[in-house]
Amino acid sequence: MDLFLSKFKFAYKYIINSIGFYPTLISLFFFVLALFMLYFEALGLSNALKDNMQFMIITNGATARLILSSITTGIISLTVFSFTMVMLVLNQASANFTPRVIPGLISYKSNQRVLGLYLGVLIYTLVIMVNIRSEYFGNKLPGFAIFLAMCLTIVCLAFFVYFIHSISQSIQIESILESIFGVTRDKLLQEIKSDTDAGLPNIFGDQTDWHMLDSPETGYIQNLDKESVLELCRQHDVVLYFDQPLGSFLIKGIPFARTNKPIDTLEGFIEKLFGYMSFYREERPDVNYIFGFKHIAESAVKALSPGINDPGTAIKAIDYLTALFALRMELTDEKVLYDKDGAGRIRFDHETFEDLYTLTLSPIRLYGKSSSVIVLRLLYLLKSLLHKVKPYPHLNGILYREAQLLIHDADASILNPGDRQKIRSMLEELNKMNVLDKSLPLLEVSE
Structure with missing residues (x-):
């Protein structure tokens, strides 16, 4: 049933x-x-x-x-x-x-x-x-x-x-971006609301001796019926850990999850587990917020391509990503689900903030590195996140490393002294905030 x-x-x-x-x-x-x-x-x-x-x-x-x-x-x-x-x-x-x-x-x-x-x-x-x-x-x-x-x-x-x-x-691209942003924001707020655990239960600590589960199918795991999976784990009295976050691509015969102890009827358990999981090709932001980040980033990259050449759309996409990343800071990188008895039964990782930042902004940085307008907008994104990063000190290093990559590309691609001076001024403003552990390197400007 x-x-x-x-x-x-x-x-x-x-x-x-x-x-x-x-x-x-x-x-x-x-x-x-x-x-x-x-x-x-x-x-x-x-x-x-x-x-x-x-x-x-x-x-x-x-x-x-x-x-x-x-x-x-x-x-x-x-x-x-x-x-x-x-x-x-x-x-x-x-x-x-x-x-x-x-x-x-x-x-x-x-x-x-x-x-x-x-x-x-x-x-x-x-x-x-x-x-x-x-x-x-x-x-x-x-x-x-x-x-x-x-x-x-x-x-x-x-x-x-x-x-x-x-x-x-x-x-109109403004309508499309706003629609994707709204759906992604709502899904992200749902995740934040349900992410109430300050830490992970001790039962998830050491997983070296856990038993691997091989995937019987190939495809993207988009969603799962959490209540049914929790009840399945409770009936078998096991703890289930997904090695990859939702939205990942599973390959038949390759391990995708593990349990804390062996299961006698392993094939039946996996068959029921996959019956409670959803596989389809569409990437819908209302199912997984990561898809919303990807769609906005892809729209920005498309706008920066030589065939489209629409930096205004890319700037709007970066603005929406700024607001979404500010929300993503509030979400931890893992999620634990509890059964009706209050026992931790399922853990799966979210896409980490660093992975999501790289996945989303690296293509924009690559295609927009020669445009001072795009570089300045990405630095403004960084500045906005620095205003909100104080409660999350573990993200300081991530923001610093990504800023270094952006500065390196801008230094190699932007040669106009006037544009370099504008970028240097923005970097000086970021350093004056005294939020990052180290000061960002400044671009050299020839007289």
Whole structure:
């Protein structure tokens, strides 16, 4: 039962992020609405309204067919055009930014609802059209249902204008970066909120004699059903340690975790464990905050490429990364999960601050090392983090080493004396803060 529930949870998360989720639900709603309208028409709805609201009731069969045919043709055209625009937006986003942002664009609920409205009205109209002059109706024509189809068509036209505005906004890099930043920040805040352990239990101390578990599958481990895995560990009375953080790539036959003692039914344990784990290719920031860092960094690198040449976008990406790194400082590099009895059962490492800093900023530093604007922005990122690093002294060395790499590249790539002087002035400001253990080296400026 637990395995079924875990599979259902993972499938649910996948389905709700699909581009067809809301269109399917809305289409079903309009199909049911059409059936209800036909039911009330059979009870004489149009006849009851005919005397008092004649303008709402269609009584001519040729007019009814013309109206419904026009609605059907128009909605199909709107739907095709809208889907075409979505595909063009996704293609442009993949070419200009990074392919990893596509799942986020697809999951925009507003666009899905508009497309669902088109499909739903189309299905409603088709169902009503089939019942024109059916012998089942005393009035022969479902007049009010046809009038409702006309009203829904006007609503579709209004939402088409909204869709054009929405799709033009969603393709802008500012909107994409802000969306990724918001999702990543929320996920990071969730991790910080749950990261309440000051230290690790002693049971996780020495792992040299622990028993290795080999992966039976190849793929990225994106998520796991924590409650089910905790219960599995409690039933076998073992402590589970993941060698790699979530989001890592597992290879079949290679150890991925270890337990504090041997398990008699090891194959069954691993089979159940992988049943509670989620493997898929999409990198979604709402599942793992590391993906949000990567998407923003990749957008910055793409903007710095010669084909795009958009340093303004790179600067905005660095600003968002500054805010995210300031939050990441509050998170420890490991996480411990406890079962319902309060026993520590699972530990897995977060991506360390140093690894995340290097993974995210090294490509930006490499592609932007010859631009004084990018170098100054990266130094400003460092300055912002130095204002917040005092409660986390273990990060001082990391920030110093990364700053050294940035200075080394800037010293070799930036030759203009004026630009070098600006960078030197920023470095002097950083040294005056007296936060780092050692002063940063200054660039030499020729007279």
